[in-house]
Structure formats: C-alpha cells, structure tokens
Amino acid sequence: MELFRPIAPVKAYQEIINQLEETILSGRLRTGDKLPPERELIESLGTSRRTLREAFRVLEQKGLLEIKIGSKGGTFVADRIQERLGETLGLLMRTENVTQLELAEFRSNTESTVAGLAAERATMEEISALEAEVDSVEALLDHALIDQQRFIELEMALHQNLVTICGNSVYIPILKTIHEVLLYPMWEKDPIDRDYVKTALKDWRGLLDALRRRAPGDAKEIMRHHVSHFDGLDA
Amino acid sequence: MELFRPIAPVKAYQEIINQLEETILSGRLRTGDKLPPERELIESLGTSRRTLREAFRVLEQKGLLEIKIGSKGGTFVADRIQERLGETLGLLMRTENVTQLELAEFRSNTESTVAGLAAERATMEEISALEAEVDSVEALLDHALIDQQRFIELEMALHQNLVTICGNSVYIPILKTIHEVLLYPMWEKDPIDRDYVKTALKDWRGLLDALRRRAPGDAKEIMRHHVSHFDGLDA
DNA sequence: TAATTACAATGGTACCACCATTTATAAAAA
DNA sequence: TTTTTATAAATGGTGGTACCATTGTAATTA
Numbered sequence: 231m232e233l234f235r236p237i238a239p240v241k242a243y244q245e246i247i248n249q250l251e252e253t254i255l256s257g258r259l260r261t262g263d264k265l266p267p268e269r270e271l272i273e274s275l276g277t278s279r280r281t282l283r284e285a286f287r288v289l290e291q292k293g294l295l296e297i298k299i300g301s302k303g304g305t306f307v308a309d310r311i312q313e314r315l316g317e318t319l320g321l322l323m324r325t326e327n328v329t330q331l332e333l334a335e336f337r338s339n340t341e342s343t344v345a346g347l348a349a350e351r352a353t354m355e356e357i358s359a360l361e362a363e364v365d366s367v368e369a370l371l372d373h374a375l376i377d378q379q380r381f382i383e384l385e386m387a388l389h390q391n392l393v394t395i396c397g398n399s400v401y402i403p404i405l406k407t408i409h410e411v412l413l414y415p416m417w418e419k420d421p422i423d424r425d426y427v428k429t430a431l432k433d434w435r436g437l438l439d440a441l442r443r444r445a446p447g448d449a450k451e452i453m454r455h456h457v458s459h460f461d462g463l464d465a
Numbered sequence: 466m467e468l469f470r471p472i473a474p475v476k477a478y479q480e481i482i483n484q485l486e487e488t489i490l491s492g493r494l495r496t497g498d499k500l501p502p503e504r505e506l507i508e509s510l511g512t513s514r515r516t517l518r519e520a521f522r523v524l525e526q527k528g529l530l531e532i533k534i535g536s537k538g539g540t541f542v543a544d545r546i547q548e549r550l551g552e553t554l555g556l557l558m559r560t561e562n563v564t565q566l567e568l569a570e571f572r573s574n575t576e577s578t579v580a581g582l583a584a585e586r587a588t589m590e591e592i593s594a595l596e597a598e599v600d601s602v603e604a605l606l607d608h609a610l611i612d613q614q615r616f617i618e619l620e621m622a623l624h625q626n627l628v629t630i631c632g633n634s635v636y637i638p639i640l641k642t643i644h645e646v647l648l649y650p651m652w653e654k655d656p657i658d659r660d661y662v663k664t665a666l667k668d669w670r671g672l673l674d675a676l677r678r679r680a681p682g683d684a685k686e687i688m689r690h691h692v693s694h695f696d697g698l699d700a
Numbered sequence: 701t702a703a704t705t706a707c708a709a710t711g712g713t714a715c716c717a718c719c720a721t722t723t724a725t726a727a728a729a730a
Numbered sequence: 731t732t733t734t735t736a737t738a739a740a741t742g743g744t745g746g747t748a749c750c751a752t753t754g755t756a757a758t759t760a
Contacts, residue, residue: 242744243522255559267710278745280515283712287478287519291526292556299711300753311557318550321527324490325546328634335582336635343574400571403557404639477713502741513714518743534742535722 242277246285249275254294254307265295265305312403316411323412330412334461337408338454340401341389345437345453346446347396356395357441363388364434370427378422385460386410388434429459477512481520484510489529489542500530500540551642569696572643573689575636576624580672580688581681582631591630592676598623599669605662613657620695621645623669664694 253259265271268286272279286305289295293310297303322328352360367384370376386409393401433456440449488494500506503521507514521540524530528545532538558568587595602619605611621644628636668691675684 241742255556269710280518280746281744283515284519284522284743287522288526291523292553294556297711298753299751301709302754303710303752305711309560311553311560315550315553315557318527318546318553321490321529322546322550322638325544327547332633332635335633339578339582340575343578347570347574398567398570399561400558400563400567403561404554504741515715516713519712532742533722534720536740537723538721538741540742 242281243284243288246275246277246282247288250285250289251292251294259307261307261309263307265307267304312406315403316407319407320411333408333412334458337405337461338457340405340408341392341457342450342454344393344396344398344401344405345440346450347398348392349441349444349446349449351397352395352441357438360388360391360395360441361438363391364431364438367427367434368431371424371431376422376424376427381422381427385430392437430456433459477516478519478523481510481512481517482523485520485524486527486529494542496542496544498542500542502539547638551638551645554639554642568643569693572640572696573692575640575643576627576692577685577689579628579631579633579636579640580675580684582633583627584676584679584681584684586632587630587676592673595623595626595630595676596673598626599666599673602662602669603666606659606666611657611659611662616657616662620665665691668694 250259259265266274268279268282272282275282286295286297290297290308291314293312293314294308296306296308296310298306323330323333363384367381367388370381370384389409390402390406393405433452436452437449437456440446440452485494494500501509503514503517507517510517521530521532525532525543526549528543528547528549531541531543531545533541598619602616602623605616605619624644625637625641628640668687671687672684672691675681675687
C-alpha cells in the first residue's frame, strides 16, 4: 500500500503532451521538423499508439503539430498557434461571452495605442512605404466601381504594417486575429461606396502627417476615429 | 475506378468534432450537461471508441468539454474557452520571442486603457469593494516584515478586479495571461520592501479618487505610472 | 516515352481485453 | 451507534493487434 500517491494522477497522454510541447518550445524541435513515425515513437516513449495519437490530436489542435497522411506524410512541427488563437477567439464570441461591441472597443483602443507608438518610432523609410500603400488605395477611385475586395485587402495591409512599425511584436498576433477573424466577415457584409473610401483616405493622409510630425496624440485620435467609423461605433 | 473522389477526405474524428461542436454551440447541449458514456456514444455515432476519444481530446483542448474519471465521472460540456485563449496567448508569446520590454509596454498601455474605461463606468459599489481591497494591502504595513506572497496576490487581485469593472470582457483573458504567465515569475524575483508597498498604495488611492471623480485621463496616467514602476520601465 | 500499375510508407480506424480512479454501499470493527 | 474498512460498480485510461486509406515513388507495360 502506498503512503503517498499524487494528488492529480498523471495521465500518460498528458505526459506525452508536456514532453513534446517542452521539446518544441525550447527549440530542440523547430518548425518543419519531422517527427519519427508513430510506430517508432511509441517505442522511445514507451507507450501505445493509441495514447500517442491522443496526444498528437491535442498538439495538433494547439497548433504545434501538423499531421499529413500518405507516403511522404508524417508528423511535423508546425507554427499555427496564431490560427488557433483566432479560432479560439471566434469560439469565445459564439458562446456569447464577448459581444461585437466589446471587440470593437478593444480594437479601437488598441489600434489607437499602436498608432501613437508608431508616431514615436516610425522611420522616414517606413512612412514612405506606408504612403505608397495609401496611394494604392487612392488609385481605387480611378475606377467607376470600387473593387471592394481589393479595398479590404489594402486596408488590412495598412493596419498590419502600422503594427509592425510600432515595433512591439505583442500587438501583431493580437490585432491580426481581430482583423482576420472578426472584421473581415463584417466588412464583407457592408457595401463600400466611394465616400467610404474617401473618408478612409483622409484618415490615412492625416495619420501620415501625424507620423511625420512625430505627434503621437494626433495619431491616436485619428486612428480612434478611423476605427470607430469602420466598426460602426460612431453610428 | 472512381471518377470523382472528395478533394479533402473527411476524417472520422473530425466529423465527430464538428458534430459535437455544432451541437454545443447551437445550445442543444449546455454547460454542465453530461454526455452519454463513451461506450454508448460510439453506437449512436457508429464509430469506435478510439476515434471518439481522439475527438474528445480535441474538444477538451478547445475548452468545450471537460472529462472526469471515476464512478461519477464522465464527459461534460464545459465553458473554459477563455482559459484556452489565455493558454494559447502564452504559447504564442513563448514562440514569437517576445521580449520582456515589449510585454511591459503592452501591459502598461493596456492597463492604462482599462483604468480609463473603469473610470467611466465604475459604480459606487465597485469602487467601495476595490477600496476594501486596497485597505487589505495597507494592512500589510502593520507587520514588521512584508508578506511578499500575500502582497503579490493582492496586487494581482486588484488588477483583475479593475479589468472586470471596466466592463469589456475581451481584456480579461488577455491581461490575466500577462499577469499569471509573465509577471508573476518576475515579481517573485524582485524583493519587495516597505517603500515599494507604500508607493503602490499611493497609486491605488489616487486611482480610487480618479474613479470617484470620473476622471479617465487621470486614471490612465496613474495606472501607466503604476505599471511602469512595477515592471521597471522607469528604471 | 508516356501512361499505368504495383508497392511501400505512413497515418486512420476498428475490436477486444484489461487497468486505474472514483464513488457508493455494504460489511466489519470500535 | 459510529467509524472504519472492504467490496463492488461505473467510467474513463491504456495496450495490443490487425487491417484500411491515402499518397508518393518506382517498376511495369503499352
């Protein structure tokens, strides 16, 4: 009889998850690396194929592994955590714990902060590159019909680039998730007319100016207005 | 020979995941509901236990299911998506090589925003409850030796409560992750003296005042200073 | 040479038996 | 009677083995 047994008994599949996760996160296994076939791994790990596969399913869901079937298939270390983050965020919304309004407010505040940081740190080259993209948006007005799909792509790219310019990588996955998972579908519903594009252009021109003037306060206000307008917070 | 075969062959476990996920998200199964035992479900679904269990593992990881072993155990519908969001966020930060500085900056900006929102929306009851907690921190000064562990717990709780007060649940999992995963270990390293606690107290008293005065700007500035001081951004 | 076929590697599925954990209940001891 | 202990039942956890499905490559055939 045992005097002491673990409070929370360790399950085999959980142990495998922990071990592989640690190996991947520590960098000993890198993105793209191929793991040994299941039938070999079970010998190294001293477990059964069934248990290993349950662990694989979890790590696949976490975005750390990617599993392909077929002759050249196998288990590969992946880098899809961001996708999963987006999926989870979408899941959270569907369960009605998070409203569209909360999300829009979060985006408004966060993008505004990012714009402020960008105004403090943007180099002339970065500003010029951004301006070139804004010009691309303006070019859309040359056509009688607005290419809605293209406009959304350009808008998205502009926001992504601004995040990069702000120099804090924490914001990148967070805003990318918000953009792709939640705003993309929203924008697709609302039809975009010429006035819409013109308003957006005015915002971006103003932002470029604020970046050049190193005016974080102005940049924040412009971006707050821009995002609020697009998300319908000002409606 | 087949003329047409599916582009992406549907895997059985994926089909089970989709089916159960849809059932849960549509509300036909609600949080706390107990699913039939594995051995019964495989008959309804026409699959094997192994396949069902792989699907369960994924849904458990997603935070939609909770599985308990033992006589009164079973598979239950859970509501742990927010936890998973936090976990995923932590994972992402570990893999994206986020620096401590970036993280501190993100926290400073975000907590500041949250404080501003709280100042706009806090009820008198919420402010009083927060004040009671601040009093608990002050009580730590009655002892010759500061209970470091307790101080950290109280600080953490104060921040969490402020997030709740701000009324936007998007911030909850994000800041919770930042706090638990990344700041906790940091705080444990630095020894906390009486002056440290006194400074923190002054910040919180000031914040309480700002909340009462409905002064978002002041609240934001105080919180920015408070967080920066603790994270060593001002050093 | 080009199309077809066969093979091999690898993950996907299935059935069966048994182990481990937890709870409830009954039996035994105080 | 009350407390402790042993037993049983329910349920998830693990292991083994065999076979199926998918995919790429090499051998075969026209």
